[in-house]
Amino acid sequence: MTAFKEELAELLEKHGLTYTWNGAWKDLFRPSGAGEMVVGSTRPSDKSLGYYLSSLSGLFAKPRQYPRTGYFQDGAVAGEKTGEIMRIGIKTCFGVVGMAVLSLSALMPAWADTLAVYPPAIQLDDQRDTQRVAAVASRDDGVTIDRTPEVTVTFAAEGIAAWNAGTGQFTPIADGETTATITHGDLSVTVPVKVANAGNNPSPSFRNDIEPVLMKAGCNSGACHGSAQGKNGFRVSLFGFDPSIDYINLTRDNRARRLNTGSPDESLMLTKATGAVDHEGGARFTHDSPLYATIQRWIAEGAKDDATAPPELTGVEILPKSCVLEGQGAAQRFVVRATYADGSDRDVTSLAVTSTSDELTVGFDQATGTATAGERGEAYIMARFGTFAVVSQVLVLPQGLTMAWPEDAASANYIDNLIFDKLKKLRIPPASRCADEVFVRRVYIDVLGVLPTVDETQAFLSDQAPDKREKLVDALLQRPEFTELWAMKWADLLRVQSSANVIDQKALHRYNDWLRQSFTQNKPLDQLVRELLSAQGGNFSSPATNFFVAETDPKQMAENVAQVFLGIQLKCAQCHNHPFERWTMDDYYSFSAFFAQVGQKASTDPRERITYDRQSGEVNNLKNNQVMAPKFLGGATPDLAGRDRRAVLADWITAPDNAWFAQCISNRVWSQFFGKGITDPPDDVRVTNPPSHPELQNALAQRLRECGYDLRQLVRDICTSYTYQMATQPRDPAIKDERNFSHALVRRLPAEQLLDAISTVTVSKVKFPSLPLGARAAEVADGNSGNYFLGLFGRPARTTVCACERRSEPTLAQALHLINGDTVTAALKAPGGRLEKLAAPEVPPADAIRELWLAAYSRPPTPEEQAQVEPYLAGAADKRLALEDAFWSVLNSKEFVFNH
16 A cells, blocks of 8 residues: 555656545545645545546556456446556646546446454464464455465464464464464554463363264254154254253263273264264264364263363354455355353364355355355355354355446435445445335325325425425324324234233223323333333233233243343243254243242232232243243343342343343334334344344444434434335346345235225225224224234234234235225225215316325326226216226225335
8 A cells, every 4th residue: 555655646746746645545536626636535436526547558667566356347448357557647637638537436446455364363272272264355345355375474472373374273382472463465464372271182071072063963953863852762952952961861871882982983973973884864074073083082081071060151253244255256264263251262163053044145165164155145154053153244246246326325314324335335226215105105104004195195295395204204203193003013012902801801901001102102112111011010000010911921921021122032942942042941941030920819800910029939940940040131140139020120121231122122113114124023033033234223223222212213213214215116126135125115004004094095984893983993902803804914813922923915815805805895885985075976087086096096197097097987877886996996906005
């Protein structure tokens, strides 16, 4: 970089130009006035500026080679491939005829200008401890390049550690500390190196060495000996969640036939795993593999159990945490590192169970820990070691792909900034902003759950104010329908439903009213959750207690709370450690213990139930019947002296430093407006289901905390963003993207909103149980109430807290019901409805069509639609029957049934 600056300065001075460095050397040159040039800082997408350059050979006294990738593909100047010697001359007079004025986006070179080394520090804790590294160069356009095979390593002090260039590993020599400088070209990174116990070669630990080998080889997977029944009479715990049982089964079961300490190589544990003896699971490793050597040494030393508890595994990381590969065949090596409670760490790349989420996009070689790029797309490399699972994001781009950022795609807030950042990495242009008629219908449906009236639509479409969309969002947030919509959504999650001999109709409506009043008062969401989780008293006078009346099993309570408020599904850990997450059986039962003392008793009113703190009661671990003390998920054991356990838990869940809660709530809100969560589905948060935009998920959570958990503030941020206002048509239809919010998704209207929309367009009324004629479907409180239409179109019965209970997929039965069912038929024949009004002789067909289109689609008909429908109405012998046909066609159209 320094050499480039010096040469460029010399060249500019030679031609009499003054210049200023105003950013990274890799960016752009642009004129700032007569005879002056500013170097750097100009955005490559700013096509209004030009490159005032002409290609002249021989101007550099010492031509220099600059490694880069990509191509210059402008019509005026063609560049060459990586590594060409670039000779660029700069004309002094910008007005000279024949000057080449080139597109900035086409000419922007992609330089590899930073180098990172993973892990950033090397710690070797004994003689057999080694550490792989990954050296990664990053270009300014986000593309990463694995430089590990090409780096050189020098030590500040020799004789402490060694570098093996063939394997890309550090190995110990002697105790001490030094630094290693890792160099590639002009770039270098210095990392600390510490070696301890270099003369110690510890015996294998059953828990920390043998169990990982069994997991790596697949022996304790659900498909093999880790299944509930085992295989061929031999069983170990799934993924090693119970090492004590595994040790007994390996060394004592069937007269210890699997081990031969006198001749370790003849042990069935090795001969079957290598295929020397028939094994239904086939060969799992070879004689020369580290897995074989570890087990062979353990058996040779007596196949002992750990004399004392070995250091507990406290974490696992995969590095780099993300990368961008350009071109098929581009490779990136990964490092998986484990950390332990005694402060030691370990390179477990060869022991971790690794896989790729999409073989077509990214292949993964477990033997070398290397990912290889395939087709364009996004994939995740997952590594599992012990009870931890981690992922790394890999983006794959075609070789030399460039993208000119659309000039009309301007960021409105932090949401757009973070969405755009990833789209730029992926070279996916965002869709255009949707038209006003699309926006007004979309925002009414999403914010209020209703269609705009004809007058509301016309007022918005005729408004010429540049900030009319922001003003509309602000107005909608103050409407009572906003409260009803969000009370309904939370009623789904909190199981607001009547239940015979459990939750009476009176208790149900008190529960629903409490929710509605909370949103009407704009109660902070963290306060609502604290009130709910710590509620005590009768379910008439203290409606929030219905959450505990609906479910009385402490374990199920724990599962419900974790799923609703943290997005975490714990149920897999009830019988064994979670196969795709860090949660163990101990975590499950310790969390359940927070609800072990929830008591229920009858009231003087036989319909009412009273919830109280019994101050006694415990939960036992299914594995060993041990009483489990309450413990936060992934956290500490709290002090419960004199406090209701649920209140302590509520404080922890809503604490500012609990990232899960704010992320879960903000992700649920996001899902309402985009049809999918950043983590999707929103109530299945786990490492192996990574968010599409982790930075955005964190930003939304932080915003929610900063605004005091004010739901309206977060909704406003979302609805005023460019991202929310994108059209459903991708800017580039050839790019198939459903994950990165590059365009809006077409979403079928939920059951309640669709029924209310039919009623709005036809001006008809529906009767629901316990509600007056004309009440909206969103006001139906009971999950067990409603009507056939709501059930058919996926309204949940609220038997679980899972958001998945609401079904949104279209079905044949739904289509048939809209075509010839009684819902649409009754709505069209309703006396005093819109059809009756428009069928009046004095209403011209053109006006009838316009009102129908505005009511249903929030837009006037196109000339083509007008030309098709108007003659049909004008020439009909029975205008009402003809209008019925028009209404029927509109109500059955995709444009009406879907939110777009």
